[in-house]
Amino acid sequence: MDKVSGNPLKNRVKARLRAGGQSVSNQTALMVVTALFVSSYLISNTMAVKVIGLFNIFYFDAGTITFPFAYMLGDVLTEIWGFRISKRVIWTTFFCNILMVVCTQIGVCLPSPEHLGETAAAYDHIFNYVPRIVLASLVGFLCGELSNAWLMVKIREKTKGKHLWVRTIGSSAVGYVFDSLPFVLIAFAGTVSVRELLLMIAFQYCSKLLIETVFGTPLAYAAIRFIRKYVRLDYNN
Numbered sequence: 001m002d003k004v005s006g007n008p009l010k011n012r013v014k015a016r017l018r019a020g021g022q023s024v025s026n027q028t029a030l031m032v033v034t035a036l037f038v039s040s041y042l043i044s045n046t047m048a049v050k051v052i053g054l055f056n057i058f059y060f061d062a063g064t065i066t067f068p069f070a071y072m073l074g075d076v077l078t079e080i081w082g083f084r085i086s087k088r089v090i091w092t093t094f095f096c097n098i099l100m101v102v103c104t105q106i107g108v109c110l111p112s113p114e115h116l117g118e119t120a121a122a123y124d125h126i127f128n129y130v131p132r133i134v135l136a137s138l139v140g141f142l143c144g145e146l147s148n149a150w151l152m153v154k155i156r157e158k159t160k161g162k163h164l165w166v167r168t169i170g171s172s173a174v175g176y177v178f179d180s181l182p183f184v185l186i187a188f189a190g191t192v193s194v195r196e197l198l199l200m201i202a203f204q205y206c207s208k209l210l211i212e213t214v215f216g217t218p219l220a221y222a223a224i225r226f227i228r229k230y231v232r233l234d235y236n237n
Helices: 008-018 026-047 067-109 114-127 130-158 164-188 194-230
Strands: 051-054 058-061
Touching (some): 026 067, 058 194, 067 114, 067 164, 067 194, 130 164, 164 194
């Protein structure tokens, strides 16, 4: 009797490979990673409206929790498809963020029935702040992600493709500097004290790098291994 694996997806993939087919097309894999990348940034920007304070020492926006996973997906994009494709996805995400601001602001401007006034006020309160968050995010995003992707390529060249963790963590360590500093200053200057502002910058940087190291890098390893094993890549820069 043939052994049945506990992973039906893996069984189907192997069956298709034995039959001479391909598991997932290059375009499909790129589309999925791109969609997750864009979604991660939109989610992070929306969550960033809320500032979390722990023990009156640690201050950070809620988007800090999900943001490192966007960087992890950026690492996957650069590692598999190269800097050229990664840069296109970064600019696509940039315009998707702008589209979110335009659409939410249209929602703010449209009238609401009187019996839903509290809901409308809550919507307006959140999404009137989102443009500032998105502006801060876009500046930090472009500086951070582009430097992260560029460094990924340069470190890969220096290490001759070895030690993936060196380039994922090393590039993020630099990228988060260019991201966290402008983001916190633009998003929260004038709304919190200078002390809280400095604590937010320090804590955001450290926490993002820690999440990237502990969770993001292992996930990047798994995603890259899966894509290289089960996706027929048309190119690999």
